[in-house]
Amino acid sequence: MKIALVVENSQAGKSDIIHDALTSVVKPMGHEVFHYGMYTPEDKAHLTYPMNGLLSGVLLNSGAADFVVTGCGTGMGSMLACNAMPNIFCGLVIDPTDAFLFSQINAGNAIAMPFAKGFGWAAELNLQDCFQKLFETEAGLGYPRERAEVMRTNRGVLADLKKVTCHDMLTILKNADQELLKTAISGERFAEYFYPNSQDDDISAFLKDL
Template sequence: MKIALMNEFSQASKNAAVLQELQAVGAEQQHSIFNVGMSDDNDHRLTYIHLGIMAGILLNTKAVDFVVSGCGTGQGALMSLNAHPGVTCGYCIDPADAFLFAQINNGNALALPFAKGFGWGAELNIRYIFEKAFSGEKGQGYPPERKESQVTNAGILNQVKQAMGKDFLQGLQSLDQELVTTAVGGERFQTCFLENAQQCPLKDYVRSIIAA
């Protein structure tokens, strides 16, 4: 599985610590990790608004399979990512959240609070979150006897979101293009996207923004 980590400006200083734990779990479980957001306070500046655009692009072009995002409380990233078609983001503060989201909701993104409650032992909590989020088969339900209804409802919710939203490419084109330009402006994001995104009109559009 290809997993992207993205930090915005308020929590960019946490990137190295979070990346270290994600890479450790990724190595154990044979996942590829891409650090596509801010790596420190001096990096290409992003807000949680940009994280949503980035996640939508990476997931809808299949450049990655899963996105780990966050902000101070995690709530802004959660709302921003879930605003985009093709992104199903869960809020996660502990390993139980990660396990239940993977089994019940079977989404493709997480939003974590990187400031609130991020104190002593935070690196352990983050590691255990990643272990539960990415190990084993997803969508198995919890408790197991409720799997059928949970899988059905998760699928229906995805259909509702798709029906209620614009086509993703049309949505991006209707945004203030400066938002999109900033979102795709990071070098590591561009490398991940250009090397892994499947060929489609969305890729052509993003490539034209990068080349401009």
């Protein structure tokens, strides 16, 4: 699995902590982590939480990533921004129970986390435990297990609803504020990570033309 990490500007100073916690858990599982920034508070690519959603939409809809880990001060802004995009189902994950239940019940493809609120002593241990519960088991098995079929049906209903409430990603990119989009994809490693992994030629071509 290709896991993308996207960190918003107000929490960029914690970027290394978040990245290290994620990679320490998922790399032994065989997953790849691609850190799209921010890396430090001084980065030229200054990502706001709306940009987190836009960038996550680009990554997931192009196939450049299979899963996105993002967040902001409370996690709520990034969650809302991600869920505004087509084909993204993003949950707010605060603790390992949230991570487990989101994976087993909702089987989404993105999470948003609070990197300021409640981020105190041993916060990196909570991050590791969340990532462990999120990725250690096949998603969508259900909890409780006997309700797995009902949950699978509901996920399908929600996916169908999203198809009629959202434009396709390329249409969104064409109609979005172009300066906002340019900033969202201006991270120093975006081109290095995105273009070799993207599976959508139209999205790739449009972004290259920017």
